[in-house]
Amino acid sequence: MILKMIPKLISSFNLPFVEGDFFSYKGGASLDNPVHVDDSRHILHVDMDAFYASIEQRDTPAYKQKPLVISHDPRQTGGRGVVTTANYVARKFGIHSAMPAQQALKLCPKAVFVTPDFQHYRAISDHIHRIFHEYTDIIETVAFDEAYLDVTTNKLRLADPVELAVRLQAEIWDQTHLTSSIGISYSKFLAKEASDYRKPVGITIIHAADAHDFLMQLPIERFRGVGKKTVPKMHDLNIQTGQDLLAWDELDLIKQFGRFGEILYQRVRGADDRPVEYQRERKSIGNETTYWPFLTTDSEIDAQLDKLAEMLAKTVKKQQMHGRTLVLKVRYGDFKTKTKRTTQADFLENDPKLYAQMAKEIMNSLPNSPEGVRLLGITLTGLAPISFENIALDLFEHEEHKKYSDDN
Numbered sequence: 293m294i295l296k297m298i299p300k301l302i303s304s305f306n307l308p309f310v311e312g313d314f315f316s317y318k319g320g321a322s323l324d325n326p327v328h329v330d331d332s333r334h335i336l337h338v339d340m341d342a343f344y345a346s347i348e349q350r351d352t353p354a355y356k357q358k359p360l361v362i363s364h365d366p367r368q369t370g371g372r373g374v375v376t377t378a379n380y381v382a383r384k385f386g387i388h389s390a391m392p393a394q395q396a397l398k399l400c401p402k403a404v405f406v407t408p409d410f411q412h413y414r415a416i417s418d419h420i421h422r423i424f425h426e427y428t429d430i431i432e433t434v435a436f437d438e439a440y441l442d443v444t445t446n447k448l449r450l451a452d453p454v455e456l457a458v459r460l461q462a463e464i465w466d467q468t469h470l471t472s473s474i475g476i477s478y479s480k481f482l483a484k485e486a487s488d489y490r491k492p493v494g495i496t497i498i499h500a501a502d503a504h505d506f507l508m509q510l511p512i513e514r515f516r517g518v519g520k521k522t523v524p525k526m527h528d529l530n531i532q533t534g535q536d537l538l539a540w541d542e543l544d545l546i547k548q549f550g551r552f553g554e555i556l557y558q559r560v561r562g563a564d565d566r567p568v569e570y571q572r573e574r575k576s577i578g579n580e581t582t583y584w585p586f587l588t589t590d591s592e593i594d595a596q597l598d599k600l601a602e603m604l605a606k607t608v609k610k611q612q613m614h615g616r617t618l619v620l621k622v623r624y625g626d627f628k629t630k631t632k633r634t635t636q637a638d639f640l641e642n643d644p645k646l647y648a649q650m651a652k653e654i655m656n657s658l659p660n661s662p663e664g665v666r667l668l669g670i671t672l673t674g675l676a677p678i679s680f681e682n683i684a685l686d687l688f689e690h691e692e693h694k695k696y697s698d699d700n
Contacts, residue, residue, distance in 0.1 A: 329563050330478065331500035334453040336441040337475040337483035338460070340420070341492035343437035344413055345379035346470050348406050358404050359385060365405035366393040376408050380492065390606075410436075410612065410678065416468060423463055427456060432568045435610055438487075440480055442568040457495050477503070479564035481516060488514075503562040507534040515559060517552055521599070534560050550582030550667075577611060578619070579603040580669025586625045587665040594652060600670045601648035608672060614639040616674035618647060620654040625663030632658065635674065647672075 340346070344362045349355045359382035364373035373393035385400040396403060417436040424431050430442035443456050450456045457474045464472050475486025476497040485506075486496040498506055511533055512518055512526045529548065531537050537560045545553030558564065579600050587593050608614065618640065619633040632654050640646060651670050 329500065329503075329561070330565050332444070333442060333478050334444045334456075335477060335480055335483045335568060336443055336453065336457055336460070337480070337487040338424070338439050338441065338464075339473050339475075339487045339491070340437040340464075341471045341473055342377055342379050343417075343470070344377045344408060345382075347413060347416055349379060350469050355379070355404060355406075357381065359387070359400045359402065361387060361393070361396050361400075361403045361405050362408050363393040363396065363405055364407055366397050367405075369393075414612075414677075416470070419468060420464055420470075423460070423467060426463070427460055430568050430570045432570055436612060440483065440568045442570075454495065454497055457497075461493075461495060479562070480566050480568065481559055481564040482506075482562070484516065485510070485514065500562070507560055507562060508538065510534045512537060515556065517555065522549075546582075547584050550584065552581075575675065576619075576671050576673040577604065577607050577613060577615070577675065578669055578671025579607070580621060580667060580671075582667045583665065586663070587668070593655060593665060593668070594648075596668050597651045597655065597670070598644070598648045600668060601644040601651060604647055604670050604672060605642055605644040608642050612678050613672075613675045614642060614678055615672040615676070616640060617672070618650045618654075619669075619671040619673060620651045621667070621669035621671070622655065622658060622665060623667035624661040625666050626661070627666075628661070629667075630658050633673075639676070640672070 345355075345360050348360060348362065356379075360379040361382050362376040362378065366373050371394040375387060375389055375391045375393055375396050377389050378387045378396070382396075382400060382403055385403070387396045387399055387403070393405065397405075413436050421431065421433065421439070424439060424441055427448060428441050428443050428446045432440040434440065443450075443453055446456060448456060448459070450459075453476050457476055461472055461474055464470060471493045473487050473491045473494040474496075475483040475489065476495070477483045477486055478500050482498045482503060486498045487494075489496040512531050513523055515534070515537070518526060525548070526532075531540070537556060540557070542554060542557040545557050547553070549556065581596065581600065583596070587596060616637070616639055617633050617635040619631060621629065621631050623629045634650055634654060647670060
């Protein structure tokens with residue numbers, strides 16, 4: 293019934309429908325386990341398809357059939373620059389986000405490079421968020437191009453989250469002529485997985501009864517938080533899929549992966565009670581890791597601070613933020629915790645080497661502990677959107693501004 297209804301709804305909203313855009317993941321047996329799973333919620337993950345590139349294609353239709361890369365042109369920057377995103381034509385050449393622009397040029401010499409216009413992208417993102425608010429006010433923004441929406445109770449009073457997703461997807465198209473993919477489930481983790489399952493212009497729902505089978509066949513690389521550096525360790529432990537992960541007990545996962553092991557234990561069992569965090573201004577961005585065995589040498593600590601700095605830089609870039617204060621958190625083997633920060637007058641450059649250097653300087657100022665280090669964390673605070681930049685006033689302007697302020 294739903295599959296027949298979807299094309300009709302989409303056509304009524306003038307959204308171009310491609311057969312198979314809606315997908316309901318169907319599994320078999322459900323999982324009986326002691327982990328509590330709250331399946332009462334309807335959570336959407338809305339992910340705009342190749343957002344920045346799609347905006348440029350919409351504004352310049354000639355780009356649609358060309359390999360389009362959103363980045364500074366390396367031929368004009370001496371080879372510098374990083375790919376922000378690329379359209380689906382360019383992706384066929386192996387081009388992807390975070391790739392050096394020079395490498396993208398080698399993969400596709402005929403690629404069209406367009407310098408990103410973040411102010412323009414932000415304005416369109418704001419427009420899309422105004423559409424979100426027509427459906428619910430429980431919205432958690434992840435980046436310009438993606439957000440979670442809790443539509444369990446919604447302004448349209450629709451009980452069927454699929455119908456709501458179809459209406460939302462169609463309205464975004466009608467108002468912006470940009471496409472999106474939407475994942476639906478009872479948790480943020482599964483909603484995110486669902487949105488990735490069928491792109492572009494897809495709608496996928498993972499029901500609670502089907503979550504177990506979906507997770508069992510899911511490659512370990514697809515579990516959130518399992519990055520490029522974690523995958524080889526997973527494979528060394530013969531963990532290739534969710535089915536392999538399920539066989540591990542919680543304590544063994546914690547020994548191998550620290551606190552992330554506990555999260556993995558929950559996720560592979562379909563448990564994720566994290567709320568959609570709305571009406572919250574993000575005050576900090578950070579990462580921390582628990583270690584077993586404890587870190588006991590300076591070289592071990594420095595290596596882990598380098599890794600945390602890399603993780604922080606990636607998150608800061610994704611969130612399109614920057615900050616002035618770096619905070620180091622250290623928990624020793626005896627559970628004593630030290631937190632120390634350093635603040636700069638200007639926004640810090642989003643450079644992992646800079647973050648690592650600052651963290652190591654703080655670490656060197658702290659007393660050594662014979663117990664070793666069980667946890668390290670690096671956090672950036674004093675955040676602002678990247679549209680707010682450091683502006684250096686010349687002396688005359690500064691004095692005039694000061695005089696005006698003093699006089700008023």
